[in-house]
Amino acid sequence: MARILITSALPYINGIKHLGNLVGSQLPADLHARYMRARGHEVMFLCATDEHGTPAELAAAKAGQPVADYCAEMHEVQAQLARGFRLSFDHYGRSSSPQNHWLTQHLAGRLADAGLIEEVTERQVYSIADGRFLPDRYIEGTCPNCGYERARGDQCENCTKQLDPTDLINPRSAISGSTDLEVRETKHLYLRQSAMRGKLNDWIDSKTDWPILTTSIAKKWLNDGEGLQDRGITRDLDWGIPVKKGDADWPGMEGKVFYVWFDAPIEYIACAAEWAAANGRSEADWRRWWRTDEGADDVRYVQFMGKDNVPFHTLSFPSTIMGSGEPWKLVDYIKSFNYLNYDGGQFSTSQGRGVFMDQALSILPSDYWRWWLLSHAPESGDSEFTWENFQASVNKDLADVLGNFVSRVTKFCRSKFGETVPEGGAWGDREAALVAGLSDRIAAYARQMEAIEIRKAAAELRAIWVMGNEYLQEAAPWTVVKSDPAAAAAVTRLALNLAALYAVLSEPFIPDAAETLREAFGLDRLAWPASAEAALSRLAPGQPFRVPDVLFAKISDDDRAEWQIRFAGTR
RNA sequence: GGGCCUGUAGCUCAAUUGGUUAGAGCAGAGCGCUCAUAACGCUUUGGUUGCAGGUUCGAGUCCUGCCGGGCCUACCA
Numbered sequence: 001m002a003r004i005l006i007t008s009a010l011p012y013i014n015g016i017k018h019l020g021n022l023v024g025s026q027l028p029a030d031l032h033a034r035y036m037r038a039r040g041h042e043v044m045f046l047c048a049t050d051e052h053g054t055p056a057e058l059a060a061a062k063a064g065q066p067v068a069d070y071c072a073e074m075h076e077v078q079a080q081l082a083r084g085f086r087l088s089f090d091h092y093g094r095s096s097s098p099q100n101h102w103l104t105q106h107l108a109g110r111l112a113d114a115g116l117i118e119e120v121t122e123r124q125v126y127s128i129a130d131g132r133f134l135p136d137r138y139i140e141g142t143c144p145n146c147g148y149e150r151a152r153g154d155q156c157e158n159c160t161k162q163l164d165p166t167d168l169i170n171p172r173s174a175i176s177g178s179t180d181l182e183v184r185e186t187k188h189l190y191l192r193q194s195a196m197r198g199k200l201n202d203w204i205d206s207k208t209d210w211p212i213l214t215t216s217i218a219k220k221w222l223n224d225g226e227g228l229q230d231r232g233i234t235r236d237l238d239w240g241i242p243v244k245k246g247d248a249d250w251p252g253m254e255g256k257v258f259y260v261w262f263d264a265p266i267e268y269i270a271c272a273a274e275w276a277a278a279n280g281r282s283e284a285d286w287r288r289w290w291r292t293d294e295g296a297d298d299v300r301y302v303q304f305m306g307k308d309n310v311p312f313h314t315l316s317f318p319s320t321i322m323g324s325g326e327p328w329k330l331v332d333y334i335k336s337f338n339y340l341n342y343d344g345g346q347f348s349t350s351q352g353r354g355v356f357m358d359q360a361l362s363i364l365p366s367d368y369w370r371w372w373l374l375s376h377a378p379e380s381g382d383s384e385f386t387w388e389n390f391q392a393s394v395n396k397d398l399a400d401v402l403g404n405f406v407s408r409v410t411k412f413c414r415s416k417f418g419e420t421v422p423e424g425g426a427w428g429d430r431e432a433a434l435v436a437g438l439s440d441r442i443a444a445y446a447r448q449m450e451a452i453e454i455r456k457a458a459a460e461l462r463a464i465w466v467m468g469n470e471y472l473q474e475a476a477p478w479t480v481v482k483s484d485p486a487a488a489a490a491v492t493r494l495a496l497n498l499a500a501l502y503a504v505l506s507e508p509f510i511p512d513a514a515e516t517l518r519e520a521f522g523l524d525r526l527a528w529p530a531s532a533e534a535a536l537s538r539l540a541p542g543q544p545f546r547v548p549d550v551l552f553a554k555i556s557d558d559d560r561a562e563w564q565i566r567f568a569g570t571r
Numbered sequence: 572g573g574g575c576c577u578g579u580a581g582c583u584c585a586a587u588u589g590g591u592u593a594g595a596g597c598a599g600a601g602c603g604c605u606c607a608u609a610a611c612g613c614u615u616u617g618g619u620u621g622c623a624g625g626u627u628c629g630a631g632u633c634c635u636g637c638c639g640g641g642c643c644u645a646c647c648a
Binding site: 217382407 | 576597606
């Protein structure tokens, strides 16, 4: 039995995430966690809301709430949605937790002691009306290059020229529109990532099995221009983790907080401490997952994230870990994803374009979304959600191939033998062939799941479902029953077992349907099959079962058309 | 501007890393079945692998150029 530590990129606290966010991190992480648990491994699956930063402050202000209250509320909303999608976190934490405050300050102190922190005085734009420093992209003005009037302080979206906020003509605050701006000096801490460059490079080079998407982004940042740049890890904000050197004050940094990208990954660790606190566990219980000197040396750590997160997970966070000089667990495998587009364009939070997690659950159960999203995960390139494709895939795969199989088997049995597993008859060549074919397919499915090749795994699972229909068609118990009831009973018994097996194999993708089947067949738990042969004899003759309700109702053309309009955006 | 990814059947994607005749699912066509959510099974149509060159006994795969799509480019997270 192995020990697998799994983290999903932390969803930002600001608002409800769309399906593209979901499929890029939390959902595939959940698939992996469920599969590894099913295989009997010890799993620690952690996620949390990422709560600091300017957008959180602004969203709270817009909602007319203190930022702490806003975050607490939004955390609950997101936690509820996570439950709705059956994301099986061992703990869903908060980057604003006391544990993260402590650990972030502790690690910053360690980095300072190691000489990896530099104090830099810089000049930043301050908005007097807003009473705050403005990040570059929160300053708008006229582009000096092309004259576009809504250029941002970091880059002009019209001509793509990189800008400095002071380049802008008629600069104004993007928050209030105020032009009462001035440049002020402010001091910040920088993490000397450049000093870690060689170490990081060697480390990345050693990860030959990582997705190209992951390593190519890391390499680019390591080698681009003058190489990896130092990075500011503090900000002039009220909401965040106060800058301290361990327990001690940090002279000159009063009133400042750590940058959200510094403290967010540290929450991966702190989240485990939250888990322990929330479950009455000891310090040692969580540290055995994270400290290689306290039991984590045999842990395999896998991270899931969208491609935009890769630099922080391949370079910044490892710099923090390595630079601390303490034996915290480094990531072993990073699974990164491209983007999911929506019907010919991007998902857009501001324009309400696309499907958001709450809306998705309001129209269909989570299994539908889980299946489509995972079986179309943007692994090799960006992928696209269209309602036509969603309707076709879900109706065919879930309703026809899987759902109808369960339906025809259980209803046939009920009408000919009653609602108990029939006895009598024996397996013949056809059953032996099925066992052999199934063994191969299950092995292939397991291989893809181990490799976290999600679309390929989904295709294998679907092929396993298809085998049930093929078998039934060939065995034709509805004909055989007329002349040889015992033979028909054997076929039916095997087919019922097949349905029960599907519950086990499908659980990582569609946990609710798996649970429905588990109950229908009176199984106490969903144990991974030791062999196809054994799995197909699991339900004993005479054992009662229930005919489950329709597992997956089909999506009608009317529904599809209505949703297509409802989620088109520009609301 | 620089970099990375990508282009394969009407659609969504494969192709054991250079190896026989480029494969699946969906959609389409035909046949079969009647247990089942008008579901299922079998058969089948469909490709100058974006374009043009090159390397090689052999190229979807490697090289060069062009065309198209996408992403990143460090103070949003």
